[in-house]
Amino acid sequence: MAILKQELTPAVIARLKGIDLKARLVVEGFLSGLHRSPYKGFSVEFAEYRQYMPGDELKRVDWRVFGRTDRFFVREYEEETNLRAYLVVDASGSMRYANGGYTKLDYARWLGASLAYLLNRQKDSTGLVIFSDRIERYIPPRATSYHLRVIWRELERVKPGGETDVSTSLHELAERIKRRGLVIVISDLWDDADRVINALRHFRARKHELLVFHLFHPDERLLDFRSPLIFRDLETRQEVAVDPRLIQRQYQVGFDRRCERFRRSCAEGRIDYQLLNVTVPFDQALLVYLEHRRRLG
Amino acid sequence: MRFFAPGFLWLMSLALIPVIIHLLSRLRLKRQEFPSLLLLQAVSRERFSWVRLKEILLLVIRTLILLLIPLGLSRPYLSLGNSRLSKIQQALVLLDDSYSLGYGQRWQKAIAVARQITQGSIKPLLILASEPESVFLGQSVVNSLLDTLQPSSLATPLTRVLIRAESIVRAQNLPIFLITDLQKNSLPDSDYFLRIPNLNVIFVGSTNFDNAGISRVYRHNSVIRAEVNNYSEKTVARTVRLVLEGHSAEQTISIPPHSYTVVDFALPLNQPGIYTGKVELSFDSLFADNVRYFVFEVLPRITVPIFASTEPSGRYLEMALSADSQFVKTVIMNTNRLRSIDLRSYRLVIIGDVGALSPTDFDRLGFYLNSNGAAIFCLSDVKTGAVLARHLKFDSLVQTAGFVSPNDVDTAHPIFEIFQRSHLSTVRVFKYVRIAGGKPLLRLSDGHPLIVEIPEENLIVWTFSPQPEYSDIVFKAVFAPLLHRTVTYLARIQERSEYTVGDSVVITLPTARPVILSTPAGERTVSPVVDQQRAVVKITDTRIPGIYQLSNGEKRAIAINPLPAEGNLVPISVHWLRANGIRVQTDLADAGTEVTLPLFYWAGLLLAVEMIILGAEFYRKMPVRR
Secondary structure: OHHHHHHOOHHHHHHOOOHHHHHHHHHHHHHHOOOOOOOOOOOOOEEEEEEOOOOOOHHHEOHHHHHHHOOOEEEEEOOOOOOEEEEEEEOOHHHHOOOOOOOHHHHHHHHHHHHHHHHHHOOOEEEEEEEOOOEEEEEEEEOOHHHHHHHHHHHHHOOOOOOOOHHHHHHHHHHHOOOOOEEEEEEOOOOOHHHHHHHHHHHHHOOOEEEEEEEEOHHHHHOOOOOOEEEEEOOOOOEEEEOHHHHHHHHHHHHHHHHHHHHHHHHHOOOEEEEEEOOOOOHHHHHHHHHHHHHHO | OEEOOHHHHHHHHHHHHHHHHHHHHHHOOEEEEEOOOHHHHHHHHHHHHHHHHHHHHHHHHHHHHHHHHHHHHOOEEEOOOOOOHHHOOOOEEEEOOOHHHHOOOHHHHHHHHHHHHHHHOOOOEEEEOOEEEEEEEOHHHHHHHHHHOOOOOOOOOOHHHHHHHHHHHHHHOOOEEEEEOOEHHHOOOHHHHHHOOOEEEEEOOOOOOOOEEEEEEEEEOOEEEEEEEEOOOOOEEEEEEEEEOOEEEEEEEEEOOOEEEEEEEOOOOOOOEEEEEEEEEEOOOOOHHHEEEEEEEEOOOEEEEEEOOOHHHHHHHHHHHHOOOOOEEEEEEOHHHHHOOOHHHOOEEEEOOHHHOOHHHHHHHHHHHHOOOEEEEEOOOOOOOOEEOOOEEEEEEEEEEEEEOEEEEOOOOOOOOOOOHHHHHOOOEEEEEEEEOOEEEEEEOOOOEEEEEEHHHOEEEEOOOOOOOOEHHHHOOOHHHHHHHHHHHHHHOOOOOEEEOOOOEEEEEOOOOOEEEEEOOEEEEEOOEEEOOEEEEEEOOOOOOEEEEEEEOEEEEEEEEOOHHHHOOOEOOHHHHHHOOOEEEOOOOOOOEEOHHHHHHHHHHHHHHHHHHHHHHHHHOOOOOO
C-alpha cells in the first residue's frame, strides 16, 4: 500500500478508470501512510467509556456494561459529528488548462471525490456545488453512501466551460447555504482578487468554516515558454502577443504577489488557504483538510 | 544628389528584407492557450511600450543600415548644381592624379569638380597628369573614367601635362581647367604657369594638413632602420610597424614638425638569403606614403682573393678584413696567378698593387668586371696613360711635399654614410696616383681624388696602395671600416633592389629561360631577352607599389615604392598665382562634396546601437528559474 501511495501522483490517477476507484485509492493510500497519526478515529470506531452524566441520551448507555458492573457508562465514538460539508468546485473555462495528460478540472474533481469519500467515512454530510459564472449544480449535503455515489457521478460528469465569476457565484452560494457548515472551495481563483476575497469573507460572515484550495499549473506560475507566442484566454478567447522571455520576471513576481495577497487576506479572515500545484500528489490537500477538521473537533 | 557609382543603388532594395522578416515573424507566431490573461495583460501592459518601441527601433535601424550601406557604396555627392563650373560649354580638364590627392577629401573634391565641368560640355576633354599622352574625349568615356579613377601611386610633375595641354589649346583655343593640390614638389618652374593661356586653376588642397610618411628603409648594422618624416607644422604621433617574413614589431613615435625621426627595429637577419617586408605607418591620412616595401639580401660568406706582388700591400688588406671573418674569407695570391685562375668564381677581387699588372691582366679584369664581377683597385706605380675598362685613365704618380689629407667626402654614398669628415682628415697621404674619370668619393685637400667609383663596372679605385710608404691610413681606425664597407657595398650592388613607382626595371638573369613574375597585381610568366650576351627581364608596369619577385630556381626580388617627396603636401602660394594673373578657384562649396564616409559612419553607429539593444535583450531573456 505504501508503494501504491508513492505512485499515486495525479498522472497515475489520471490513468485509472472510475472516479470511485480513484477516490478510494487516494484516500486509503493516504490513510495507510498515517502511522501513529493524530487523526485516528476518523472512522466509526469505539473510542472510550465514560460515566453517565445527566443529560446524556439514554440510547448511548451501554447496557451490557451496566449488567456486569451495575454502573452506567456511555460509549463514545470520536467520529460522531454533525458536520455539513460543501465541496465547491470551479468548472470554468480556465480550469480546462492542461499541459500534459489531465486538466486542472480533472485534478479538482479527483480531489473533490477523495474529500467526499473521506467525509463520508466520517459520516459527515457532504454536499457538492459546481460553478462557473453561475452555480451550475447544487447537491445538498447528506451522509449516506448512496449520496456519495451521487456526488462522484456528478463530479465525473462535470465539464468545463463558461467564464469564471468566482465572486458572484460564491456570494450567491453564501446566501443559499442556510445552516452553518464547512465550505471547501477548489478553484484557480482567476477573477479580480478583491472581489474573490470579499466573497470568501461573505462565508465567514455567515459563520461558515472555509477551506480554499487554490489550484495552479506550473506554467501559470513560471510562464516558462521559450519563444514569442500569441496567448489565448481559455475563457474569453481574447488574444495577446507576448514574448514571455521579456516579461517572465515581472509575471512571476506578479503571480507570487497575487497568491501572497490571497494567503494574507485569508489568514486575516481566519480562512484556511492552500496553494496547490496540480502536478503534486493529493496528500498535501488531504492533510490540510484533516488538520482543519481536527480543529473543528 | 548625384552618384559616382550608381550601379550599387539597386542594393537599396535589400532594405525590404527586415520589413518582410518582421511581417513574416508576426504571421508565424504560434498560439498558446492560457487559463487567464488577467495577470499577463497587466504585466505586458507595463512592458508593452518598451517591447513595441524596441521592435520598431530595431526594424528602423536594420532598414536604415541596409539603406545607408548601398547608398554609401554608390558614393553620392551633394551639389548645388548651379555653379559657374557647370555652365562651361567646352573645356580641357587636366586632372592631377598624383598620390598626394589621396589626402583627406581632396580626391573626392577633384572628381566632383571634374564632373561638374565635363557634364556641361558637349565634348569634354580630359587628360590625367600621370598619362599626358592619352586624351579622354566624350561624355561617356570621361564619365566612366571618373567613375573608376583613383589617385595613382605616382609623383608626377605637372610639366608634361601642361606642355601637352598647351599644344592642344593652341589649336582649339579652349579654356584649361587644372584641378590640382598645387603641391610645390610637383609643379614646374612657377614662371611656366604664366605662359599658358586660358589657364584656370582649381585648388583642391589646403595649407593645413598633418601628413607623415616613411621616406626610407635600410639596414644599419644589426637593425632595420626606417626614417619617418613629418611634413606638417605640428607634432604628430604615429605607430610604425615592421612586417618582415611573418614577423612583426611596432613602435609608437612622436615626430616634431618639419622633421624626421629614425625608428630602429632590432631584427637581425642572420641566415643568408633574400628578405622581403614592409614598414607601415598607422593613423595617417595619406595612405600612399604610409607603406614602404624593402628587399634585403643577406649574403653568404664570400671568398675575396687579394692579389699582391709584394707582401706588405696584401698583408694590411688581409689584416683589416680579418675582423670581418664571419662575412669575408680572404686568400692572398700573387698577381701572377691572375692569368691562371677563373675570376668569375669570385664575387669580388682586390688588386693590392695595380702597378704590377700586365696589359693582359687588365684585359682579363675588364672581362671579369663586364661579367658582373666587382673589384677594388689599389693603385701603385702604374704606367702613365694606361686605360682601365674604357672609363679610367691613369695619369702619374704624385709624390707630395710632406703629405696631403682628405677633406671632401661624399657622405651620401653608402660606403661613407657612417663617416664624418673629421674621421678622415687625420689620414696622411704621401704618394698617390692621379687619375681622370669616375665619380670621386673622397678628395684630397689638393683637389685630386683619393677614392673613386666607376659605377658601370662595379669598381672602386683607391689611388694609393695600402702600404705605409703611400699613406698612414693602414694605421688609422678608419681603415678597417672603410675596407669593410667597400667590400660589402661591392658585394651587394650586384643587383639594385629598390625602385620608384613608374620606373622601368631591368634584371639580369643567369639564363634566358622563362620565369614567373609575381607582382601586387598578380602572377605571370615572362621570357627574358638577350641583350649584349646577357639575359635580362624588363619590368615596365610598376605603377603599383609592392614587392615584385622573379622565381627561377633562385629568388630575386625588388621593392617598388612611391616617391617619398610627394608626401610633402605644401602648396605653392595661391596669392602669388593670382597676383600674376592666373585664375585660381579655391572655394569649392558649390562644387559638391562626397558624403560616402558620413554614411558609413552612420551605418556603423546604427549597428552599434543595434548591438547594445540586442545585448540588453539577451540579458533580459536569460532563463529565470524558481
